[in-house]
Amino acid sequence: MKRILPLSFFILLFSNSLLIAQKSIEQRVDSLIAIMTIDEKVGQLVQFNNGPIDRTQLIREGKAGSLLNVLGTTDTRKFQRIAVEESRLKIPLIFGFDVIHGYRTTFPIPLATACTWDPGLIEKAERVAATEATAAGLNWTFAPMVDIARDPRWGRIAEGAGEDPYLGSIIAAARVRGFQGTDLASPTSLLACVKHFAAYGGAEGGRDYNTVDISERTLREVYLPPFRAAVKAGAGSLMCSFNEIDGTPSSGNRKLLTDILRGEWGFDGFVVSDWGSIGEMIQHGVVADQKQAAILSLHAGVDMDMESNCYAYDLAAAVKERRLPEAELNEAVQRVLREKFRIGLFDNPYKNCDAEREQRDILTPAHRQLARTVADQSIVLLKNQGDLLPLKNNIRSIAVIGPLADDQNDPLGPWSGHGRGEDVVTVLQGIKAKLSSQTKVRFVRGCGINDSSTDGFKEATKTARESDVVIAVVGEAAGMSGEAASRSFLGLPGVQEQLVQALEATGKPVVIVLMNGRPLAIPWIAEHVPAIVETWFLGVEAGNAIADVLFGDYNPSGKITATFPRTTGQVPCYYNHKHTGRPADDTVKWTSRYIDIPSIPLYPFGYGLSYTTFSYNGLALSSGKLHSNDSIVVTAVVKNTGNRAGEEIAQLYIHDEVASVTRPVKELKGFEKVAVVPGESKTIRFVLKADQLRFYDLSMNWTVEAGKFKVFVGPNSTEGLEAEFEYVNQ
Numbered sequence: 001m002k003r004i005l006p007l008s009f010f011i012l013l014f015s016n017s018l019l020i021a022q023k024s025i026e027q028r029v030d031s032l033i034a035i036m037t038i039d040e041k042v043g044q045l046v047q048f049n050n051g052p053i054d055r056t057q058l059i060r061e062g063k064a065g066s067l068l069n070v071l072g073t074t075d076t077r078k079f080q081r082i083a084v085e086e087s088r089l090k091i092p093l094i095f096g097f098d099v100i101h102g103y104r105t106t107f108p109i110p111l112a113t114a115c116t117w118d119p120g121l122i123e124k125a126e127r128v129a130a131t132e133a134t135a136a137g138l139n140w141t142f143a144p145m146v147d148i149a150r151d152p153r154w155g156r157i158a159e160g161a162g163e164d165p166y167l168g169s170i171i172a173a174a175r176v177r178g179f180q181g182t183d184l185a186s187p188t189s190l191l192a193c194v195k196h197f198a199a200y201g202g203a204e205g206g207r208d209y210n211t212v213d214i215s216e217r218t219l220r221e222v223y224l225p226p227f228r229a230a231v232k233a234g235a236g237s238l239m240c241s242f243n244e245i246d247g248t249p250s251s252g253n254r255k256l257l258t259d260i261l262r263g264e265w266g267f268d269g270f271v272v273s274d275w276g277s278i279g280e281m282i283q284h285g286v287v288a289d290q291k292q293a294a295i296l297s298l299h300a301g302v303d304m305d306m307e308s309n310c311y312a313y314d315l316a317a318a319v320k321e322r323r324l325p326e327a328e329l330n331e332a333v334q335r336v337l338r339e340k341f342r343i344g345l346f347d348n349p350y351k352n353c354d355a356e357r358e359q360r361d362i363l364t365p366a367h368r369q370l371a372r373t374v375a376d377q378s379i380v381l382l383k384n385q386g387d388l389l390p391l392k393n394n395i396r397s398i399a400v401i402g403p404l405a406d407d408q409n410d411p412l413g414p415w416s417g418h419g420r421g422e423d424v425v426t427v428l429q430g431i432k433a434k435l436s437s438q439t440k441v442r443f444v445r446g447c448g449i450n451d452s453s454t455d456g457f458k459e460a461t462k463t464a465r466e467s468d469v470v471i472a473v474v475g476e477a478a479g480m481s482g483e484a485a486s487r488s489f490l491g492l493p494g495v496q497e498q499l500v501q502a503l504e505a506t507g508k509p510v511v512i513v514l515m516n517g518r519p520l521a522i523p524w525i526a527e528h529v530p531a532i533v534e535t536w537f538l539g540v541e542a543g544n545a546i547a548d549v550l551f552g553d554y555n556p557s558g559k560i561t562a563t564f565p566r567t568t569g570q571v572p573c574y575y576n577h578k579h580t581g582r583p584a585d586d587t588v589k590w591t592s593r594y595i596d597i598p599s600i601p602l603y604p605f606g607y608g609l610s611y612t613t614f615s616y617n618g619l620a621l622s623s624g625k626l627h628s629n630d631s632i633v634v635t636a637v638v639k640n641t642g643n644r645a646g647e648e649i650a651q652l653y654i655h656d657e658v659a660s661v662t663r664p665v666k667e668l669k670g671f672e673k674v675a676v677v678p679g680e681s682k683t684i685r686f687v688l689k690a691d692q693l694r695f696y697d698l699s700m701n702w703t704v705e706a707g708k709f710k711v712f713v714g715p716n717s718t719e720g721l722e723a724e725f726e727y728v729n730q
Contacts, residue, residue, distance in 0.1 A: 126178025153206025162561030390552025413537025414482025430543025481517025
């Protein structure tokens, strides 16, 4: 029988709505919670995927607070209308999607954009991503991923900034600012969700979803800083990780989610689980069923359940059975509602449902131009023997060879949002657009990305012999990087290296264009091929940007943010490692080294070449002593000693010579990107403060200890000038 509610109920509800609207956000949240049932409270903590199951009735009943993977203003408006016009309390939905490196205008993958060492440029790219995503009806992105990754076997290294916590922290804050803008309630602001909390990148064996076993000192000094920087930048939400740390899965880790995140850092946004991770605690073996999983997770501090259904089916019963205090449920609901108010959903639930804006603000020429600029600066020149590059535009003939040379899909990379292959400029297209009809460009695929067949080698080598230069475009498929894409072998997949060897044997100069989502182990190529260009997955403007660099319209300035090992067996291989009692010395047997390869990596952190050359000199410190409330100014002179204008990324590192616990051999503490014309010298200036010397001592105190420090300034983590100062603790 249909129940008819009395007029007095609607008058009361309308009066409550007016009252709520006149109060502060905190008062509005509390007023709303006061009239919610337990089932409605739980509903705000439930996120459903937009799949084959119809969720409309659950939304109507107030049993869903968020949807993910709903794209387009037509669908977001449809679901939002049900929430705000047909549910009892009219609480709007929040729509989330993985906008990792662009929405429709796909930018380079995050590992690539980190190689720009330009937080301002990265912020602009995320502003475009936010503009497009919000135009398509979204209000929330599951980004940025700020996990530190020291093991390139881990596929999700593609989604982060690399191996360094200092650089990672600066980039994390820039991405948050880019997504969220200056006003969260703006129609173009996208709520950021910083992930994956925490230490997901430390998975054993580089195997995705695997156990993480690290010390608390390593957790706090290496893996947590980018998260803290993102929180300081105002991130409105975080996502917990799949992994366990020290026996506790992150989805049930109260120390991480409550004690550190909220207690120490003061975070007042909300935490969402990763897909199904609450229910996966059953597989971890720390709970027996979904109800226990829901109780453990909510108590730990996970506010929203992404698709495990533990909250949807079991949380209300747990509260009603008094197995979980309703006060804890209320706290979680407060955090979710608070962000919905902050992003303006209560005041304008349809603010991201403008069909006209959806047509106007997506894949615009200006957005594509910025994508090309970012792609240009993301490219890293790894080798250029004999100044083979840049190629001259009037070259007579070019052989473009390789499985990725005319590929429109793989340049988008993993987690490419709403990107489409039809929008991509391929490498072959970019090269042809750069040249006149006087240059003959021949294309041969040669082999597949992961094939075992060499049948195409004959045509490829014939074409190479008939050409003046060979451009070989090789690497990974997009699906070989990203989530659930760990690799045990870091060389080129399939027979691609054999193809390169066959091309090199023709005697024609070969340029390698790498397209990949992780550092690769390519020692043979590094030794035998004269030119190597690391392009990563560059997105929709990949071909144009690669051609810009190959033909010198852009002088490459990128520097790698994750070490390239010589072989997979050298992993993990990262610059800020510790000394041992017997540091590596390849001339001495009884040291910490391998007997079959050099100890140094193939390409170190911070490495990248230019079409010009730079020298460093004149390192000077404003003082030989640093006091607790003071700073030291470190200066050096960078000179362009070549014949082309270029940009150099100068880097500052320190080393604590003696401490109560062992310290890394080097730690990045500053960088500056400087443009220098031929013959010009520029002074770079770094301000080094006592706080930058802090670490966790033997008693886990965050402190600075008196003593001597080395300071290094140079082009990468292994080269440069060296000086010394003393920290005086007074």
